[in-house]
Amino acid sequence: MPVCWLNGSFVAEQDAHVSIFDRGLLFGDGVYEVAAVMNGRLLDADRHLVRLARSLAAIGIPNTQPAAEWLGVMQQLATDNGINEGLVYLQVTRGVAERDFPFPVNATPTMFAYARPKLLEHDPNANGVRLLTVPDMRWTRCDIKSTSMLAQVLAKQSARAAGAFEAMMHEDGLVTEGGSSNLWIVNDGVLQTRPLSSDILAGITRDVVLELAHAAGVPVRERAFTVAQAKGARECLMSSATSFLLPVTKIDHDLVGDGEPGPVAQRLRAAYLERARALTR
Numbered sequence: 001m002p003v004c005w006l007n008g009s010f011v012a013e014q015d016a017h018v019s020i021f022d023r024g025l026l027f028g029d030g031v032y033e034v035a036a037v038m039n040g041r042l043l044d045a046d047r048h049l050v051r052l053a054r055s056l057a058a059i060g061i062p063n064t065q066p067a068a069e070w071l072g073v074m075q076q077l078a079t080d081n082g083i084n085e086g087l088v089y090l091q092v093t094r095g096v097a098e099r100d101f102p103f104p105v106n107a108t109p110t111m112f113a114y115a116r117p118k119l120l121e122h123d124p125n126a127n128g129v130r131l132l133t134v135p136d137m138r139w140t141r142c143d144i145k146s147t148s149m150l151a152q153v154l155a156k157q158s159a160r161a162a163g164a165f166e167a168m169m170h171e172d173g174l175v176t177e178g179g180s181s182n183l184w185i186v187n188d189g190v191l192q193t194r195p196l197s198s199d200i201l202a203g204i205t206r207d208v209v210l211e212l213a214h215a216a217g218v219p220v221r222e223r224a225f226t227v228a229q230a231k232g233a234r235e236c237l238m239s240s241a242t243s244f245l246l247p248v249t250k251i252d253h254d255l256v257g258d259g260e261p262g263p264v265a266q267r268l269r270a271a272y273l274e275r276a277r278a279l280t281r
């Protein structure tokens with residue numbers, strides 16, 4: 001029976017309940033994180049918790065649980081649920097209050113977390129995935145990892161309905177990011193991704209990929225690119241905590257490059273896996 005954690009207690013998932021007056025439910029008034037688990041151990045959870053603190057501060061939810069306690073909870077969820085390879089999801093909402101848009105006074109944040117198995121190292125999508133281009137319909141603070149995600153739900157549903165793995169969101173043809181991933185292209189051996197701003201989420205995996213590229217001597221350019229440039233690129237890649245780094249081999253109905261995972265994607269994915277194995281050994 002899977003065990004989750006809710007407001008300070010480990011409980012069976014089927015016994016974990018929140019109020020219908022929780023602002024996460026009423027308004028999507030909350031933030032979240034997803035960290036990978038490899039070899040039964042958390043990967044880069046410390047970085048995810050730094051971003052959690054930033055997201056909480058950005059929307060004025062008190063950060064009542066120190067990172068060290070979150071780490072303990074997250075690791076125990078992975079261990080107690082027997083997760084060797086997978087993820088831990090956590091969410092903090094502004095809490096339970098009578099429905100009213102402005103912040104309630106003295107609400108206690110709702111906090112919960114759960115764990116799930118997922119193939120990471122032997123992800124079949126490492127053979128290449130297809131993206132569907134969709135307009136980015138989100139708000140202007142995409143740097144906050146908010147649980148208000150209707151635009152991404154619709155984007156990723158469109159992708160799935162079209163048989164694609166992920167959405168490539170764009171604003172008037174300029175790529176922002178994936179529905180739940182950061183996007184990259186490669187031309188002439190140069191790795192390119194959109195610079196950080198409030199238009200995209202600062203992916204933890206994005207950060208790590210930049211470090212790995214630097215270490216591997218792969219030149220990087222942080223500059224936005226268009227859908228047309230992505231379709232015409234030698235390689236395209238997506239990154240996220242629970243996909244690591246995946247080659248994008250098709251966008252809409254167009255093959256990227258020769259339609260096979262490219263050398264930079266394969267090299268960086270291998271470097272990512274090597275780092276992940278080393279950190280979770």
Ligand SMILES: Cc1ncc(COP(=O)(O)O)c(C=O)c1O
Binds near residue numbers: 203
């Ligand atoms: C919109 C968006 N961009 C990028 C990412 C990738 O972030 P990370 O590498 O921290 O998982 C995510 C992850 O969920 C996301 O939702």
